[in-house]
Each structure stands twice: as C-alpha cells, then as structure tokens.
Amino acid sequence: MILRILLLSSVAGLVSSTIYLMLVLVAAKLFRASARNETAIPPQWPPVSVLKPLHGMEPQLDGNLKSFFLQDYPDFEIIFGARHGTDPALRIVESLQQKYPHVRTRIVLSGEPVWPNAKVFALEKMLALAAAPYVVITDSDVCVSRGCLKAVVAPLLDTKVGVVTCLYRGVAAGGFWSVLEALGMSIEMPSGVLVARMLEDMKFALGPTMATRKDVLDAIGGIGVLGHYCADDYVLGNLAHTQGKAVVLSEHIIDHVAMNTSLGASVAHQVRWMRSARFSRRAGHAGTGLTYAMPFGLLGLGAGLAAHNLQLAVVLLGWAYVNRVIQAIATGWGVMGDIQSLRLCWLYPVRDLMGFFVWCASFTGSEIVWRNERYRLLRDGKMLIQRDAREQL
Numbered sequence: 001m002i003l004r005i006l007l008l009s010s011v012a013g014l015v016s017s018t019i020y021l022m023l024v025l026v027a028a029k030l031f032r033a034s035a036r037n038e039t040a041i042p043p044q045w046p047p048v049s050v051l052k053p054l055h056g057m058e059p060q061l062d063g064n065l066k067s068f069f070l071q072d073y074p075d076f077e078i079i080f081g082a083r084h085g086t087d088p089a090l091r092i093v094e095s096l097q098q099k100y101p102h103v104r105t106r107i108v109l110s111g112e113p114v115w116p117n118a119k120v121f122a123l124e125k126m127l128a129l130a131a132a133p134y135v136v137i138t139d140s141d142v143c144v145s146r147g148c149l150k151a152v153v154a155p156l157l158d159t160k161v162g163v164v165t166c167l168y169r170g171v172a173a174g175g176f177w178s179v180l181e182a183l184g185m186s187i188e189m190p191s192g193v194l195v196a197r198m199l200e201d202m203k204f205a206l207g208p209t210m211a212t213r214k215d216v217l218d219a220i221g222g223i224g225v226l227g228h229y230c231a232d233d234y235v236l237g238n239l240a241h242t243q244g245k246a247v248v249l250s251e252h253i254i255d256h257v258a259m260n261t262s263l264g265a266s267v268a269h270q271v272r273w274m275r276s277a278r279f280s281r282r283a284g285h286a287g288t289g290l291t292y293a294m295p296f297g298l299l300g301l302g303a304g305l306a307a308h309n310l311q312l313a314v315v316l317l318g319w320a321y322v323n324r325v326i327q328a329i330a331t332g333w334g335v336m337g338d339i340q341s342l343r344l345c346w347l348y349p350v351r352d353l354m355g356f357f358v359w360c361a362s363f364t365g366s367e368i369v370w371r372n373e374r375y376r377l378l379r380d381g382k383m384l385i386q387r388d389a390r391e392q393l
Contacts, residue, residue: 117227329345
C-alpha cells in the first residue's frame with residue numbers, strides 16, 4: 001500500500017512537472033516571437049540617469065561596471081552609490097572615471113541606512129541627484145552589451161509603460177557550486193518568469209536591471225516606499241502595475257555573475273531569495289514545488305526498486321531527467337542564448353534537485369542574512385532588522 005502511494009505520488013509529480021515544462025515551451029515561443037517585433041527608433045533619445053549601488057569588491061566587478069561606461073547612448077550619466085568612502089569598489093569606479101572621462105559620473109555616499117533595505121536607502125539619495133527623467137536601476141554584479149540603455153528606454157517612451165525589466169543569464173564566478181547557481185539563473189528563473197508573463201502578464205520587476213521614469217516613482221509614493229521590503233524589485237513592478245502602468249519584459253538579456261563559489265554561500269544566497277519570494281507571493285511560491293521533476297524521479301526510482309520493478313524505476317527516473325534536460329536546452333539555450341546551458345544540460349537535473357531542497361528550506365524559518373545583517377521577514381513582504389526588534393522589547 002505504501003509503495004503504491006509512493007509510486008502514485010511520483011507519477012503525479014512527474015505529470016505536474018511535465019505540464020509545467022509544456023507551459024515553459026509555449027511561453028518561450030511567445031517570448032521569442034515578441035522579441036522579433038522591433039521597437040521603433042525615436043528621433044531623439046531622452047537623457048538617462050543610471051543608478052548603480054555598490055557594496056564592496058565582487059568577482060568581475062571591473063568588467064561589470066565598465067560595460068556601463070561603454071553604452072551606445074547619446075546622453076546618460078552614471079551615479080554610483082556607496083555607504084562610505086572607504087568602500088573598495090570605489091577604487092574601481094575611480095579607475096574607470098580616469099579611463100573614460102567623457103562619461104558623466106557622480107559618487108554618492110549614503111551613510112548608514114535608516115530603513116531595513118539599505119539598497120533602497122542609497123537609491124533615494126542617488127535619485128535626488130539624478131538629472132534625467134528616465135532612470136535605470138542596475139546591480140553591480142551585472143554586465144550588459146552596448147545597446148542595453150536603448151533597449152530598456154525605448155518601451156518607456158510610451159507613457160502607458162511604467163517599468164522595463166530584463167531576464168538575466170548566469171555567469172559562474174568559479175567553482176562547481178557557482179556553476180550550478182548560474183544554471184539556475186539561466187534556466188529555472190527565466191522559466192518561471194516567462195510562464196508568469198504568459199499566464200497573468202508582468203506584475204513584477206527583476207532587480208538586476210529595472211528602467212522607469214521619475215513620474216512613475218512619484219505616482220507610487222516615491223522610491224522610499226520600497227525601503228521596508230526585502231523584494232523591492234517585485235514591489236516596484238507590482239506598485240507600477242497597480243497604478244495602471246504596464247511592466248515590460250525587455251528582449252534584451254543581461255549577464256548576472258553568480259558570485260558564491262562555496263556550497264554554504266550558494267545555498268544561503270538561494271534560501272534568502274526563496275524565503276523572500278515565499279513572503280512576497282505566497283500562493284505562487286507554494287505552487288513552485290510542483291514544477292520540479294528530479295525529486296519525483298528519485299522518489300519513483302526508490303519506490304520502483306523497493307517493489308522489485310527495475311524497469312519502472314528506470315523509466316520514472318529517466319522521465320524526470322529528460323524533462324529537465326529539455327528545459328535546460330529550450331530555456332537556457334533557446335531563449336537566454338547561454339552556451340553553458342547547452343553544454344551542461346546533462347548537469348541541470350542536479351541543479352533542479354538542489355532547487356527543490358532550497359525551496360523546502362525556504363519554509364523552515366522567517367529570518368534571512370543579507371549584507372551581514374540579520375532580518376526577520378513579515379507576512380506582507382516587509383522585513384525588520386533583528387537588532388531593531390531587540391531594541392523595541
């Protein structure tokens with residue numbers, strides 16, 4: 001009886017993950033079709049302020065920052081934000097300023113944050129000095145092509161559009177665990193985004209790159225309203241959507257460095273992200289468990305072997321494995337253009353299994369560690385610095 005239940009559970013999980021794979025394939029096809037619709041080139045490009053928060057040295061930081069100095073855009077400035085003047089990332093900025101003196105840049109020192117989300121606190125300080133009405137918020141661990149600014153600004157010329165955001169490819173910083181995390185960025189993450197876009201349109205943004213206008217930020221109450229949220233990117237897109245503005249998923253794909261080279265650092269980062277998603281979108285996060293394939297394949301393998309049915313055990317595991325390989329090729333290579341997703345499609349099932357355990361771990365608590373600070377997540381997606389919680393007692 002127990003073996004039958006385990007086998008049925010395995011089959012049910014494999015069916016649900018296969019249905020999800022079919023949704024991914026359809027969503028990927030729709031995205032590729034929409035990407036072929038070229039956006040009209042405006043007669044004049046508006047000025048843009050690029051906001052780039054910094055926090056310490058990171059792998060490939062020099063190349064990541066340099067890619068923004070090389071933008072093929074006629075009128076833009078880059079505003080770098082750091083908490084203190086001693087931040088070592090500022091040495092990279094100063095070197096690039098000397099190398100590209102024609103690019104307008106500014107450095108803003110925000111000081112210690114008064115909100116739980118230090119990034120948003122810095123962004124408000126930077127935004128106050130931004131000269132342009134069009135704003136691109138981008139993380140320090142992303143690298144873009146020369147046409148990035150044009151790609152994300154063009155849709156914003158339509159006043160019905162409030163936010164433009166980008167999918168991102170994972171780039172391993174080095175080591176096996178960084179490679180696995182990068183595969184998740186190139187395959188698992190965009191698969192979920194594309195399916196959500198197909199089923200309910202875009203109601204959120206993706207933090208590595210978000211383009212918007214100052215009037216949109218004013219309409220949602222200013223960027224400061226994001227200061228108490230962990231998933232500020234999700235909230236920004238959601239608030240813009242609530243205000244009747246469209247959130248556009250750009251056809252432009254950026255590179256995102258998977259910085260965590262050890263197992264512990266990689267798992268901690270992914271659990272933090274997953275736990276944040278759990279508090280930001282509860283129903284969707286709960287359903288994520290049905291999108292994984294390898295846990296159900298391994299369950300079928302174990303149940304089949306216990307039932308002395310080797311053929312069934314192999315079929316169920318093979319079903320799961322092929323499912324994930326197809327997803328890796330279709331999304332990672334077909335949509336994201338990530339050559340590693342093609343070369344390592346055989347390895348992605350391992351990442352799928354790891355993703356399932358990370359998803360399970362996201363339900364084991366309500367605390368996260370971010371930038372060496374411990375936070376407690378609240379039901380509405382906000383967060384509270386734990387030292388503040390002790391001071392209130």
